[in-house]
Amino acid sequence: MSKVFVIDTNKRPLDPIHSATARQLLRNKKAAVYRRFPFTLILKEAKTDVEVQPLRLKVDPGSQTTGIALVNDVTGEVVFAAEIKHRGFAIRESLTSRKRLRRSRRNRKTRYRQPPKHEWFRKGNKQPCPKQRRAMWLAPSLRSRVDNIKTWVERLHKVAPIEAISQELVRFDMQLIRHPEISGKEYQQGTLYGYETREYLLEKWNRQCVYCGIKDVPLQIEHIHASCKGGSNSITNLTLSCKKCNLKKGTKDIKNFLKKDPARLEKILQQLIQPLADAAAVNTTRLALLETLKATLLPVETGSGGLTKFNRTQQGLPKEHYFDAACVGKSTPEKLIIKGVKPLIIKATGHGNRQMCGTDKYGFPIRHRSKKQIHFAFQTGDIVKAVVTNGKKIGEYIGRVLCRATGNFDIVSHSVAERSCKEGFPPGKLRGVPPVVGSGEPVRATKTKRVAGVSHKYCKHIHRKDGYSYAF
16 A cells, blocks of 8 residues: 655655554654645654655646656655546536626616626726736636646645656647657657557547447547548547447448447537547646646656556556556656555545525525634534544544534545445554544444534544545
């Protein structure tokens, strides 16, 4: 499993250690828990004569999920792995909903109000045109992806001896297959020829044959409209198919070839004209992310997506975001040690909203939200452990808390605690959640329904709300 981060009394990062060594340090009271996610120990004495091996932080940015890995370039060991699930599309939907509510409020037939015509062009209230916006400006849904990666790069830099960064600077080829944009002249007609275009098509067509749906077989690049009949080499006319379907279709028109399967034909034609939003998001944010990583003053290495796939294929690793991150760049060791690596799943959840008036699905106000968010030193979203000693709810509960001003909270099961309970781990050996109360009793984790009416007196903090949820 992933190792445990360690810092000394002066908060200087040391070499990560095995989880058994971490338990021994806690048992002997030579260290204390400094942070839960990622799990970090702080020693109770300074270490001045300890030599630390440098690590390299590798990032495989994506539109919905970004892979992160910490690799020792000397030994090839993958020390830590994680996947960050972004909320860019959720932000876009929230902004769209807010825009609709605002327009509805301004245009509904209530008392008369002068419409804001030509307001943008009045003196002193002129909106800048896109060319006048500041450099590297990104939409909020795209900026959140860069900020999520920046946050975790800074967090890992504080607890791990990171001395270099590698980023996959992929740019999906949106133009022509005959001119693939590959980093470096040595890749133009070498082993990696055409990998960038193939990666784009794999993402667009879900890594399967579009005609029969078969997966995990060699796929060939196929012209939907045959080139001999006027079909172009544009990326919009390309798809992926298995060898059997490619030979069977030949130069036939796709409508004649799939006339017995109209549902699949309609799906292909819709996907053909649908833009790949994920690829566009990666293309837009790649340079902004590069500048953000350079701002850490650490040496930053970049590598193409084709090189990442080549390294992963040479290592014989499956297609996972954190494995892709470990294979980014030319600095990838010849042999990666991945035994027991279990990625930390980090999901961006945000910090809630500032909407004071709650509405129903039609936009009508139905409730009022209070400004006060912290009750009895707890706020909604904190991960707590509640040891209930009397009443109808006797037991131990671990999960996210929903706070109320009355002091009676609800606890919703946390995925880390739920998984640990299913595997039979006692509280002293919870994976990712170190012991808080060493009672030895099994932890009771709710699955779908919440435990209501737990007093704040029984609750103790495990991890404070930070805008992310965690799972293994």
